[in-house]
Amino acid sequence: MGQPYNPNAPVQPVTPPPMPQSMKCNSCGGPLKPGQGLALVVCEYCGAVTTMGAGGAAQVFQKHFMLDNKLSNESALDAGGKWLNKGIFRRKVAETSNLGQVTLRYVPYWIVPTSVVADFQGTKNVGAGAGVGMMAHGDTGAKKAAGAALFALTMAAAAAGSRNQPQHNVQSQPQVVRVRDRIQMQYNIPIVGVRGYTKYQPDDGFQFQLQNKITFDKRATGGVEVMSGDVAEQEAKGQATSLAHKFAEKEAKKRVDNLESIQVYPTTYDGELLHAPVWFMEYDHKGKQMFILLDGSSGSVMDGERPAFSLW
Numbered sequence: 001m002g003q004p005y006n007p008n009a010p011v012q013p014v015t016p017p018p019m020p021q022s023m024k025c026n027s028c029g030g031p032l033k034p035g036q037g038l039a040l041v042v043c044e045y046c047g048a049v050t051t052m053g054a055g056g057a058a059q060v061f062q063k064h065f066m067l068d069n070k071l072s073n074e075s076a077l078d079a080g081g082k083w084l085n086k087g088i089f090r091r092k093v094a095e096t097s098n099l100g101q102v103t104l105r106y107v108p109y110w111i112v113p114t115s116v117v118a119d120f121q122g123t124k125n126v127g128a129g130a131g132v133g134m135m136a137h138g139d140t141g142a143k144k145a146a147g148a149a150l151f152a153l154t155m156a157a158a159a160a161g162s163r164n165q166p167q168h169n170v171q172s173q174p175q176v177v178r179v180r181d182r183i184q185m186q187y188n189i190p191i192v193g194v195r196g197y198t199k200y201q202p203d204d205g206f207q208f209q210l211q212n213k214i215t216f217d218k219r220a221t222g223g224v225e226v227m228s229g230d231v232a233e234q235e236a237k238g239q240a241t242s243l244a245h246k247f248a249e250k251e252a253k254k255r256v257d258n259l260e261s262i263q264v265y266p267t268t269y270d271g272e273l274l275h276a277p278v279w280f281m282e283y284d285h286k287g288k289q290m291f292i293l294l295d296g297s298s299g300s301v302m303d304g305e306r307p308a309f310s311l312w
């Protein structure tokens with residue numbers, strides 16, 4: 001990604017793209033109000049999206065889709081509450097939180113088809129003593145607990161085994177296996193088209209269910225606010241590239257205990273623009289402000305914040 005730092009590289013003058021002569025929607029002729037620039041302007045009359053083309057000319061962007069909102073206010077709150085309470089250490093978070101503002105908006109996302117190839121190497125702990133090995137290396141509390149549990153199981157198995165074969169010698173030496181492998185994955189990475197809407201950007205691998213998309217139709221939004229944006233597709237591709245690095249690294253870490261090196265080769269392709277119905281819920285838990293982001297089409301949580309644990 002990018003070029004190596006070169007202190008002698010000539011400085012490129014940055015000039016803003018020229019504003020178009022006509023500020024009318026090419027689809028219906030209505031006046032456009034490009035409040036935040038022309039990267040992505042939704043016509044308030046017909047819903048057509050005008051983008052700044054490669055040549056600097058404003059044009060109607062054709063690959064413009066939407067997903068239907070299928071959640072009522074009540075079912076959205078219900079889905080958010082269930083997510084808050086998910087996990088044994090997180091009982092009654094929803095019950096002990098104060099709900100703040102809840103908003104539903106059609107938010108523009110650039111859907112960037114991205115293929116990732118990543119070559120990685122590292123080591124993996126295997127064998128009966130793996131749990132002990134993890135403990136000895138001073139890992140996190142959770143890993144220690146997992147290691148201890150594994151160790152207990154190993155001892156139980158050893159005890160069971162020794163009843164059947166009294167003279168069997170139990171080995172508990174940790175073994176380290178070297179792993180060299182390649183990951184190949186495809187994503188349709190959603191990149192939020194509104195600068196400053198960082199909380200609307202899922203960064204943990206969430207993908208919209210694009211098989212349910214329909215061609216954008218303003219009448220199908222039911223009067224819910226449809227947002228314009230200020231992120232061009234080219235910039236979205238750059239963001240998708242960095243997310244692809246992150247996803248590949250995460251995937252590699254699932255396959256080794258110690259990731260030594262990884263080379264990621266992402267390729268992004270021209271995508272489409274999707275207006276997705278997104279529920280944004282703010283809540284307060286013990287004085288801390290947090291949020292939940294919910295896909296109104298599938299009802300699943302796209303991203304959010306919740307306490308690590310809370311038993312009461």
Ligand SMILES: [Zn+2]
Nearest residue numbers: 025028043046
């Ligand atoms: Zn229009």
